[in-house]
Amino acid sequence: MDAHAWCTKAQVVVSPNFGARPAGMAVDLLVIHNISLPLAEFGGDYILDLFQNRLDCDAHPSFASLRGVQVSSHFLIRRDGQLFQFVAGSARAWHAGLSQFQGRQACNDFSIGIELEGCDTCAFTDAQYLSLTRLSVCLLRHFPVQHIVGHEDIAPGRKTDPGPYFDWQRFQQSLPGWMVMDATD
Template sequence: MSYAPRYPDATFVESPNFDARPDPQDISLLVIHAISLPPESFGGPYVRQLFQGKLDAGAHPYFADIASLQVSAHFFVRRDGAVEQFVDCGMRAWHAGKSSFAGRERCNDFSIGIELEGSDNQPFADAQYSALVALTAWLLQEYPGLSPQRIVGHEHIAPGRKTDPGPYFDWARFRQELSDNRF
C-alpha cells in the first residue's frame, strides 16, 4: 500500500529537522502539541522559523535559549485554521523528544506530530478544531496503523516534562467532532 506523504490542504514549508524512520510503514501514533512564539503570542513567523532552523536569537529575549534547537513537527495548525506541513509523513519529524507510549520508547519513530498554535493558558480557536478534525480524519484514512485510540497529547507521552496541548484543549469536543466527521 502506498501512503500520501503530504496533506493536500496544507501549505508545504520544508524543515531540515527530520530523518528517516526506522520502519516507514510503522506510523501508529498521533501526537498533538501546542506552541506559541514568543509564549502567548500568536500569528507571527516564529514557529515556522524555528522549525526551519532560521529563528533569530536576537528577535526576542525568549529566543536566545531555543534558537539553536533542531525541532520540527509534521504539521502546524494556526489560529485561523491554516495548516502548514513541514515534514513528509513518511519521515521522522523531531517533535516528541524523550517519550514513550504503551511501553514503547522514542515516539518520533512511529508517530506523526501536529502542533497547534496555542498555549496552556488560552482556549484554542474554533477554526483550529475544524482544521485539526479534517487533518486527523485524512491521516486516519491514509495510515491504517493510526486509530482514534492512538491519538494523544505531548503531555501523555512525556509526563512531567511536557504539559501541552494543555488544559484548554477540549479532548471531548475534538473526539466528538472527529467521530461525527469520519464517515
C-alpha cells in the same frame, strides 16, 4: 495525501529537521501539541523560522533557550485554521523529544506530530478544531493510527501540551468511533 504523505491541503514549508523512520515502522500514533513564539503571542513567522533553523534568537529574550535547537513537526495549525506541513508523513519529524508510549521509546519513530498555535493559558479556536478534525480524518485514512494523545501523555512531567484549554471531548466528538487521550490503555 500523496504517496509520501504530503497533505495536498497544506501549505508546505520544508524543514531540514527530519529523518527516516526505522524500516517497517508503522505510524500508529498522533500527538497533539501547542506552540507559540513568544509564549502566548500568535501570528508572525517565528514558528516557521524555528522549524527551518532560521529563528533569530536575539529577536526576543525568551528565544535565548532555543539557540541551536533543531526541532520540527509534521503539521502546524494556525489560530485561523491555516494548515502548514514541514515534514512528509512518511518521514520522522523531531517533535516528541524524550518520550515513550505504552512501553515503546522514541515516539518520533512511529508518530505524526500536530502543533496547534496556542499555549496552556488560552482556548483554541473553532477554526483550529475544524482544521484539526479534517487533518485527523485524512491521517486516520492514510495511516494505521491506533491512538491519539497529547504531548503531555508521552512525556509526562516534562511537557504539558496541548494543555488544559484543549477540549478533548469536543475533539473526540468530531471523530466518531475514535478514542482519544487513551495513553493508559
